[in-house]
Amino acid sequence: MNTPIPMVMFSARRYDRDSFDAALGEVADQVAIRYVDTRLTTDTAALAAGSPVVCAFVNDDLGEPVLDRLAAGGTTCVALRSAGYNHIDLAAASRLGITVVRVPAYSPNAVAEHTLALILALNRHIPRAHARVRDGNFSLDGLVGFDLAGKTATVVGTGQIGAIVARLLWHLRCRVLAVDPSHDAHLLDLGIEYVDLAPGLAEAHIVSLNCPLTPHTRHLINADAVATLRPGMMLVNTGRGALIDTAAVVEGLKSRRIGSLALDVYEEEDELFFEDRSTEVLGDDTFARLLTFPNVLITAHQAFLTHEALSAIATTTLSNVVDVISGRPCPNLVSQS
Numbered sequence: 001m002n003t004p005i006p007m008v009m010f011s012a013r014r015y016d017r018d019s020f021d022a023a024l025g026e027v028a029d030q031v032a033i034r035y036v037d038t039r040l041t042t043d044t045a046a047l048a049a050g051s052p053v054v055c056a057f058v059n060d061d062l063g064e065p066v067l068d069r070l071a072a073g074g075t076t077c078v079a080l081r082s083a084g085y086n087h088i089d090l091a092a093a094s095r096l097g098i099t100v101v102r103v104p105a106y107s108p109n110a111v112a113e114h115t116l117a118l119i120l121a122l123n124r125h126i127p128r129a130h131a132r133v134r135d136g137n138f139s140l141d142g143l144v145g146f147d148l149a150g151k152t153a154t155v156v157g158t159g160q161i162g163a164i165v166a167r168l169l170w171h172l173r174c175r176v177l178a179v180d181p182s183h184d185a186h187l188l189d190l191g192i193e194y195v196d197l198a199p200g201l202a203e204a205h206i207v208s209l210n211c212p213l214t215p216h217t218r219h220l221i222n223a224d225a226v227a228t229l230r231p232g233m234m235l236v237n238t239g240r241g242a243l244i245d246t247a248a249v250v251e252g253l254k255s256r257r258i259g260s261l262a263l264d265v266y267e268e269e270d271e272l273f274f275e276d277r278s279t280e281v282l283g284d285d286t287f288a289r290l291l292t293f294p295n296v297l298i299t300a301h302q303a304f305l306t307h308e309a310l311s312a313i314a315t316t317t318l319s320n321v322v323d324v325i326s327g328r329p330c331p332n333l334v335s336q337s
Contacts, residue, residue, distance in 0.1 A: 004032035005325045007053035007079070010040035010060050011274060015310055016081075023314035027322050039274075042066050049073035053321055056080055058301070059270050062088035071096040077324045081317045084240060085334050086213050087270075100334040101320035105160055107309035112164035114303035115208055115238045118262035122234060122297045123148070146205075149173035154204035156197065156220070157211025157239065158184045165208050166192055177203065180211070201225055206234045213240035221245065226252040232259035238303045241267035246286050253293055260295040264303045273300045 009016065012035035020033055034051070038044050040060035046069065048054045054075050056062055062078065067089060070078070078093065080102040093100050121127060124145040132139065153174040155166040163184050170176045176192045178184070179200045188194070197220070201207060207229075211217050221235065221244040229235075235258050237244055246267055252258035266272065268284055282288045290296050304313075316332065323330035 002029070004028070004030055005053060005321075006032050006034060006051040007055055007321060008034050008036055008048040008051045009055040009081075010036050010038065010044070010047075011057040012036055013274070015305070016314075019307075019310035019314040020318070023311065023318055027318050030322055030325065031318060040066060042069060045069035046073065048075055051075060052325070053077045053079060055317060055321075056088075057274075058082045058084055058087060059274050060087070061270070062093075064089045064092035067092045067096055067098060071098060077101070077321065079317050079321050079324075080334070081313050084213065086240070088334075090334065099324050099330075101317075101324060101330050101332050102334050103313050103316045103320075104332055106304065106312035106316065107306055108160035108164055110306040110309040111161045111210075111238055111303040112168060114264060114299070115161075115165050115210070115236060116168050118236055118238070118264065118297060118299070119148075119206060119208070119234065122236075122260050122262045122295075127297060128294065148206075151175070151205040152177060152203050153206040153208065154179060154195075154200040155208050155210060156180075156200065157209065158182070158187060159210070159212075161238075162208070162210030163187060165210055169206075169208075174206070198228065202228050202230065204230060204233055206236065209235075209237040209239045209243045211239055211243065213242050218242050219245040219248075221249060223248040223251065226257055229257050231257055233257075234260045234262070236262040238264040241265040241269055246290070250286065250289055253296065260297075261290075261293070262297045263290075264299045265301055266298070269301060 017035050036047055040056055042065050045066050048070055052074060054070055056078055077099045083104050085102050125143040129143055151174050153169045154177040155162050156179045158166055158178045158180040166176050166178055166187055170190050177200050178187055178192050178194045179197050183194050226248050320330050320332050
């Protein structure tokens with residue numbers, strides 16, 4: 001009987017353990033998982049010594065120094081339990097002979113539905129209303145929202161997630177504009193119009209960012225873009241934190257060019273999210289500034305967090321690992337060219 005290949009999972013939370021334990025099933029004789037709560041860094045990479053496979057999340061450090069230490073400890077495969085891979089140095093991985101695999105899709109509905117939840121909660125001031133009622137304050141002052149029907153919503157990025165966001169907004173009778181070099185035929189059939197970014201931003205009452213982070217999309221929403229926005233518009237980002245220049249967005253909030261902001265991702269989230277920091281003084285002044293605005297709603301990268309998504313992530317990750325250790329072609333290999 002073959003000995004299972006060890007895999008060390010960093011940044012493992014209870015929901016990760018539950019979903020991966022449930023998904024092990026028939027591959028339990030091929031993969032043995034050791035869960036590590038801590039984030040992967042140069043200081044913690046030694047915890048993976050002797051393990052051919054490391055499983056990492058979006059907040060783990062996969063820069064060249066970390067990969068060097070992993071390779072020195074015998075790691076030959078990094079299994080990302082995420083779709084995004086901008087946090088790994090692919091050139092270094094290629095140099096070190098480390099295979100990188102990912103989960104390109106798990107539950108686009110999860111992220112799309114969370115996007116819609118943020119839009120509705122922000123527009124109708126649900127968090128403030130809930131807090132008031134719990135305090136015995138039943139005043140409605142300051143809780144006025146707007147009808148989504150008839151408003152223009154621009155969805156930037158119409159991949160699997162963005163296409164669902166666009167359809168959900170269309171069903172709420174928004175005029176939906178889409179920004180993407182590739183056009184989704186189903187969205188076109190609904191009458192959704194594809195436009196360039198500039199008019200998409202200028203005309204929108206709501207802008208939803210659902211595109212990947214690339215050199216081209218980094219700081220897509222910067223000071224110049226903010227200046228073109230419809231005064232009082234709503235900006236929602238459930239894509240990648242660095243799609244927006246946070247300092248520019250703060251200025252947009254102060255000038256009221258941006259009327260409200262919802263974030264599930266943040267450019268500097270690596271040092272903040274996924275940990276309980278309720279007893280700490282936050283050292284990130286920009287993030288702390290965001291928290292002072294009554295028209296800002298932030299969740300800590302939880303858009304993916306559904307039972308269905310976690311199950312799909314675990315199943316696909318384990319399938320990827322088995323493919324790699326068995327020498328079979330893996331459909332979710334990350335190109336290192």
